[in-house]
Amino acid sequence: MSGPLGRRFDVVVVGAGVLGCAIAAELAQTALSVCVLEAAPDVAEGASKANAGITSSFYAPPPSIECELIGESNDGWEELCGRLNVPYRRIGALTVAFDDDGVRGLDELETQVRAAGVKVERVTGEQARRHEPLLTDECIDALYYPDEGIIDPVRLTWAYAELAALNGAELRFRAPVLDVARDGDGRLSAVVTPEDRIACRYVVNAAGIGSGALSALAGGEEIRMWPRKGQYWILDRDFGQTLSRIVLPVPTPTTRGIEVAPTTNGSVLLGPDAEEGGDAEDRSTSAGNLRKIFAETQRLVPTVSLDRAIKTYAGSRPAADEPVRLRFDARVDNLIHAGNRSTGVSTSPAFGRRVKALLADRGENTAARPDRVTSLPPVPRVLLEADPVTVLDRRPGDAMVVCVCEQVTAAEITAAVTSAVPARSIEGVRKRCRATGGRCQGSICMAGVILLTANAHGIDPGQVGMGPGGGSVGCG
Amino acid sequence: MIINSPVGRFPFEVTGVGLVDGRIRLEGAMGTWPTSVEVTPSELPRIAARLVPRSAAVGAAVLGSAAALALAARRRSRRAA
Amino acid sequence: MGAGLAGLAAALELAAHAEVELVERLPAAGGSWQFDHPAVRDLVGRCDRAGVRLTMGVTALRWIERRLLLIGPGTRAWREADHLVFAGGTRPATPAELPLFGARVAGVFAGTVAHHLMEAHIALGRHLAVCGSGYWADLVLAEAPSHARVTVVGGDVPASPRVAAAWPGYAPVEVRGRDRVEQLVIERDGHARAIDCDCVVLAADQRPIRNVDGAITATPDVTYVQLCADTLTPDAVVDHAIATVAGLHGRNST
Ligand SMILES: Cc1cc2nc3c(=O)[nH]c(=O)nc-3n(C[C@H](O)[C@H](O)[C@H](O)COP(=O)(O)OP(=O)(O)OC[C@H]3O[C@@H](n4cnc5c(N)ncnc54)[C@H](O)[C@@H]3O)c2cc1C
Numbered sequence: 081m082s083g084p085l086g087r088r089f090d091v092v093v094v095g096a097g098v099l100g101c102a103i104a105a106e107l108a109q110t111a112l113s114v115c116v117l118e119a120a121p122d123v124a125e126g127a128s129k130a131n132a133g134i135t136s137s138f139y140a141p142p143p144s145i146e147c148e149l150i151g152e153s154n155d156g157w158e159e160l161c162g163r164l165n166v167p168y169r170r171i172g173a174l175t176v177a178f179d180d181d182g183v184r185g186l187d188e189l190e191t192q193v194r195a196a197g198v199k200v201e202r203v204t205g206e207q208a209r210r211h212e213p214l215l216t217d218e219c220i221d222a223l224y225y226p227d228e229g230i231i232d233p234v235r236l237t238w239a240y241a242e243l244a245a246l247n248g249a250e251l252r253f254r255a256p257v258l259d260v261a262r263d264g265d266g267r268l269s270a271v272v273t274p275e276d277r278i279a280c281r282y283v284v285n286a287a288g289i290g291s292g293a294l295s296a297l298a299g300g301e302e303i304r305m306w307p308r309k310g311q312y313w314i315l316d317r318d319f320g321q322t323l324s325r326i327v328l329p330v331p332t333p334t335t336r337g338i339e340v341a342p343t344t345n346g347s348v349l350l351g352p353d354a355e356e357g358g359d360a361e362d363r364s365t366s367a368g369n370l371r372k373i374f375a376e377t378q379r380l381v382p383t384v385s386l387d388r389a390i391k392t393y394a395g396s397r398p399a400a401d402e403p404v405r406l407r408f409d410a411r412v413d414n415l416i417h418a419g420n421r422s423t424g425v426s427t428s429p430a431f432g433r434r435v436k437a438l439l440a441d442r443g444e445n446t447a448a449r450p451d452r453v454t455s456l457p458p459v460p461r462v463l464l465e466a467d468p469v470t471v472l473d474r475r476p477g478d479a480m481v482v483c484v485c486e487q488v489t490a491a492e493i494t495a496a497v498t499s500a501v502p503a504r505s506i507e508g509v510r511k512r513c514r515a516t517g518g519r520c521q522g523s524i525c526m527a528g529v530i531l532l533t534a535n536a537h538g539i540d541p542g543q544v545g546m547g548p549g550g551g552s553v554g555c556g
Numbered sequence: 557m558i559i560n561s562p563v564g565r566f567p568f569e570v571t572g573v574g575l576v577d578g579r580i581r582l583e584g585a586m587g588t589w590p591t592s593v594e595v596t597p598s599e600l601p602r603i604a605a606r607l608v609p610r611s612a613a614v615g616a617a618v619l620g621s622a623a624a625l626a627l628a629a630r631r632r633s634r635r636a637a
Numbered sequence: 638m639g640a641g642l643a644g645l646a647a648a649l650e651l652a653a654h655a656e657v658e659l660v661e662r663l664p665a666a667g668g669s670w671q672f673d674h675p676a677v678r679d680l681v682g683r684c685d686r687a688g689v690r691l692t693m694g695v696t697a698l699r700w701i702e703r704r705l706l707l708i709g710p711g712t713r714a715w716r717e718a719d720h721l722v723f724a725g726g727t728r729p730a731t732p733a734e735l736p737l738f739g740a741r742v743a744g745v746f747a748g749t750v751a752h753h754l755m756e757a758h759i760a761l762g763r764h765l766a767v768c769g770s771g772y773w774a775d776l777v778l779a780e781a782p783s784h785a786r787v788t789v790v791g792g793d794v795p796a797s798p799r800v801a802a803a804w805p806g807y808a809p810v811e812v813r814g815r816d817r818v819e820q821l822v823i824e825r826d827g828h829a830r831a832i833d834c835d836c837v838v839l840a841a842d843q844r845p846i847r848n849v850d851g852a853i854t855a856t857p858d859v860t861y862v863q864l865c866a867d868t869l870t871p872d873a874v875v876d877h878a879i880a881t882v883a884g885l886h887g888r889n890s891t
Contacts, residue, residue: 313733314733316853317850318850318853318854321850361815363740363741364738364739364740364741364811364812364813365738365739365741366738366739367736367738367810370738389733389734389736390731390733391731391732391733392732392733392736392738393741462698462708468698468706468708468713469706469708469713469714469715472708472713473713476710476711476713479708479709479710479711479712479713480708480709480710481662481696481698481708481709484662484696484698484848484849485848487698487850489708518848519731519847519848519853520728520731520747520846520848521731521732521733521747522747522750523728523729523731523747523749523750523846524728524749524846524848526746526747526750527749527750527753527754527757530754540759541754541757541759542759542760545743546742546743546744547741547742547743547744547816547817548741548742549742549743549815549816549817550743550816551742551743551744551816551817552743553743553754553759553761554759554760554761555743555744555760555761555762555763555817555835555836556760556761556762556763556784556785556835558673564663565671565672566663566664566665566672567665567672567673585664586664586665587663587664587665587672587693587694588664588665588693588694588711589664589694589710590710590711
């Protein structure tokens with residue numbers, strides 16, 4: 081194969097979603113050299129941006145790999161998120177039943193959850209309403225999961241990427257893997273992007289919805305993948321402050337159902353629905369779906385109101401016949417599949433460790449380097465501080481608020497645009513620190529955010545990225 | 557002096573002028589905010605050539621005040637007033 | 638909170654009866670009217686003489702149990718107060734508020750943002766679709782480069798030579814495009830049509846800016862002074878502010 085000769089890496093990770101970044105963060109702390117190749121212009125542009133940010137304590141009945149991975153991940157969130165400055169709260173979830181069918185559904189679910197060894201309480205409607213006062217009077221019976229939590233999934237992805245980069249991993253964006261090279265034994269010897277040919281000893285397929293195509297390209301197993309789209313409303317923090325738990329209906333075989341979920345930045349999500357097929361890149365929202373979503377969530381929490389809606393969004397789960405893949409390919413000896421349809425965020429810590437273990441099984445030295453970085457420098461997030469005065473008195477230079485709705489300081493934005501894996505777009509800034517993501521959707525601060533981003537990268541403001549697809553502010 | 561930045565128009569009162577590390581430094585306040593403007597001699601021809609900086613990036617460099625840029629002031633045009 | 642004309646007028650009105658502090662995010666009074674507008678200068682002088690404490694360049698973030706959180710260069714404090722008068726200005730409606738669905742792509746701007754960027758000579762597109770008429774739309778039309786084709790959706794048809802096409806009575810309902818907006822679907826009485834554009838400016842439907850936690854919706858210890866209209870005169874803003882706070886004095890002293 082021709083083309084410029086790029087660097088050689090021990091491991092190439094394809095995809096900078098939550099799984100690819102979690103894996104890179106873990107491997108970069110060893111002696112292995114790591115390169116992450118991402119087709120999009122930034123981290124977390126696929127499913128990892130479109131999810132509800134719930135760290136599940138239970139999803140699929142045992143025995144299942146999903147159950148194991150959730151179990152391996154769920155106890156460690158406080159410690160991990162403390163080290164990586166990722167907003168996280170273990171707030172608990174309620175699955176609620178309205179009628180006899182629902183009660184039977186809960187019976188079955190309870191058996192599965194108990195078999196998985198996950199903490200759960202069966203509660204009456206009355207008790208459930210004590211856990212969540214906004215819950216409907218219609219609820220007659222419920223399961224309460226105290227260990228369920230909420231996390232900022234994009235911030236988590238970015239934090240993993242930062243940790244990987246600080247430990248020496250190379251992250252390349254706008255670098256879709258379009259081809260591979262194989263040696264005589266059918267092992268992958270290099271991957272090819274439009275710019276470069278990157279030699280490697282292992283390839284991790286963390287390409288989300290693109291995993292099937294990548295496997296085909298690599299001569300690996302056939303993985304049938306399709307998008308399962310979900311849409312959401314986001315309601316204002318003003319309403320979010322009154323909601324304390326995740327509220328879900330009884331799940332169906334394919335989804336957890338349309339839920340009412342607080343987020344770590346105080347807002348509330350209504351959604352997601354589940355629509356099979358279509359275009360994986362399609363992030364458009366539609367009035368019809370969103371109307372239905374609202375009606376269903378209103379049944380759970382009657383006080384939800386679209387007067388408090390600040391945004392809608394959509395994204396696709398990477399659905400596959402094998403929803404969770406974490407293993408070597410059956411045909412290509414040095415290709416690892418790492419994919420998860422519905423609980424990629426919840427299982428990401430375990431994915432990192434398990435991929436490391438897979439490589440250790442192959443005789444690779446995966447011992448942690450003594451000089452590795454394990455935490456990220458904290459930047460105070462005013463919004464999450466009970467008393468910002470005390471915090472900012474220690475850092476008076478940070479006391480300049482740019483995005484008032486989300487209480488984001490210039491220091492937070494500067495950190496987002498100058499970090500190891502910096503934001504290069506308005507979307508990138510929003511993802512990292514929430515600026516422009518609040519109730520006015522950047523009506524007041526967006527021009528300032530554009531200029532700070534342009535200055536950080538020495539580019540013209542018109543060149544600053546805007547939409548998720550990579551379009552920029554300026555045109556013509 | 558008036559700072560007419562793309563994100564707001566504010567009074568700038570100069571309280572001191574000096575040379576710092578070969579740069580001309582204007583000390584002052586933009587409204588209530590302490591603000592300084594630093595210009596290197598090599599920038600002067602560029603400024604002179606343009607007189608009024610057009611692009612926001614150049615404006616930003618000349619202003620030297622992230623604070624000023626970070627704020628989106630809304631302008632009501634003279635016509636509306 | 639808010640030292641535009643409304644906040645200045647409200648502060649002055651209340652100063653005769655109460656101890657008043659006027660807090661403003663920007664480093665000078667005036668808000669969208671700007672610091673050197675004669676009405677602003679006049680009110681700032683009168684506020685000063687009436688003993689209003691002017692705290693400029695400091696952002697109010699939270700109002701909890703009659704304490705206002707203030708953050709800014711040089712000021713980090715919780716200020717105790719009996720009542721908050723919120724004069725935070727207005728902005729155009731967001732996509733969720735309109736509501737406008739469809740693709741999330743580059744090229745869709747709030748009128749406030751579009752205006753700032755155009756003023757900085759950043760080209761936002763060759764074919765602009767401006768939704769709504771009135772204050773923000775006028776500013777954007779005034780700044781639109783001469784080579785850009787402008788279509789106005791909804792509102793009154795502005796008497797501007799800059800407007801190539803207008804669709805009065807229509808509302809924007811869906812954005813289409815891949816990386817950047819390519820079409821805006823607009824609707825009137827159930828009739829939809831798609832117009833080609835590479836930039837959408839949302840300038841319709843003025844909403845009050847609400848950005849202080851605890852003072853987002855109606856609350857007994859907050860009074861909102863935010864006149865929402867497509868076009869405003871200084872007199873209208875001042876009169877509205879005075880009328881709105883008129884009933885306040887005496888209330889907290891009893
Ligand atoms: C609506 C919805 C709700 C969800 N809710 C939750 C939840 O509450 N909790 C939870 O744990 N999980 C949830 N999930 C699931 C979770 O989001 C996914 O499991 C997880 O994001 C998958 O991560 P990933 O890194 O595999 O995929 P992605 O984030 O999609 O990343 C894959 C990346 O690979 C890149 N790529 C693809 N092909 C190539 C190529 N050839 N070359 C280079 N790069 C390539 C893509 O651009 C993409 O960035 C939800 C998902 C959705 C859509």
